[in-house]
Amino acid sequence: MNSELFQPTIPIGEPELMRASAYQRYLDELHAEPGGISTRISQLSPSLRADLLRFGHDGGASEVVEVMAACVRHAKRVTIHLQCGDRVVPLTVFAQERLVHCPVPMEELIGKHLLDLRVMHVEPALLRPPGDEQAALVGAEHMHHALAPLLWEMAMRGLRRELLPEIAGPAVYRVAPSLDASALPASGAVMAAIQRLARQSASLRELAEWPGMDRERATRLLNALYLQSGLIVSRSHPDAVRDGWF
Known part of the structure; x- marks a missing residue:
């Protein structure tokens, strides 16, 4: 430039x-x-x-x-x-x-x-x-x-394609009830994933397999939700422990 x-x-x-x-x-x-x-x-x-x-x-x-x-x-x-x-x-x-x-x-x-x-x-x-x-x-x-x-x-x-250190590792994720999803500039598969995460928890691996998602897209979405103070991270959930074991 x-x-x-x-x-x-x-x-x-x-x-x-x-x-x-x-x-x-x-x-x-x-x-x-x-x-x-x-x-x-x-x-x-x-x-x-x-x-x-x-x-x-x-x-x-x-x-x-x-x-x-x-x-x-x-x-x-x-x-x-x-x-x-x-x-x-x-x-x-x-x-x-x-x-x-x-x-x-x-x-x-x-x-x-x-x-x-x-x-x-x-x-x-x-x-x-x-x-x-x-x-x-x-x-x-x-x-x-x-x-x-x-x-x-x-x-x-942006450049980052991996989870931020604060939310990385064995964990399952869910959208916080306080997050106003309608205010986010999201649509299509990303908005569908946000709405689904509001109803159920998922690991990064599971989120990446949802329709219209892949690992990078799922990673970016979790980072974005975290930065909006709209992400709940659970490391004691049985699915998180299971992911960590394997």
Whole structure:
């Protein structure tokens, strides 16, 4: 992706996005200095920091959905610096408010660059969510978007084709009663599977054998439901124990 294609997505008056090469040099310089990036990331909660360090040094990761899942699970406000072609997009996640702030239009980020995104760095958010008393730190209104649709798209169409670590292993799954399936952008076999999971539990192997499903599609659906806080995972169910044994 070249700068000529990327530039029109930035609203007039907004700062230009940093080049990925320049940001990488910045990260390399901080790595070389005592108390650089490590000091910044240490401001995250110990549990979130431990999760991020599983994916790579100081929060780096190739699979964006893993990092997003960790930030949502720990309900923290963070900024994820994403390499998008030759530019860096700072995506700020407000987990409790279920919002994200992004300087690139969401249809551009999801529609054209979803498979190109790579996490370069994660740090505590400097921006504040809409309505915060520190109004000067609240981003432009048109740059805020609902978190749920982004998580769904990342799970269903992103790079990851395996279950997220938190739901992997011997288990059976069921849709949580609190999930509003009608609000999900699902149809056909996927919606039928969601409705069936609302009535009965199933293992990944069983779900993959349902009409219109296969292992990858079933895996992506379970990840997507988990990120919507709409998945019940049972590891003590007899079917889960049986799967684990074999």
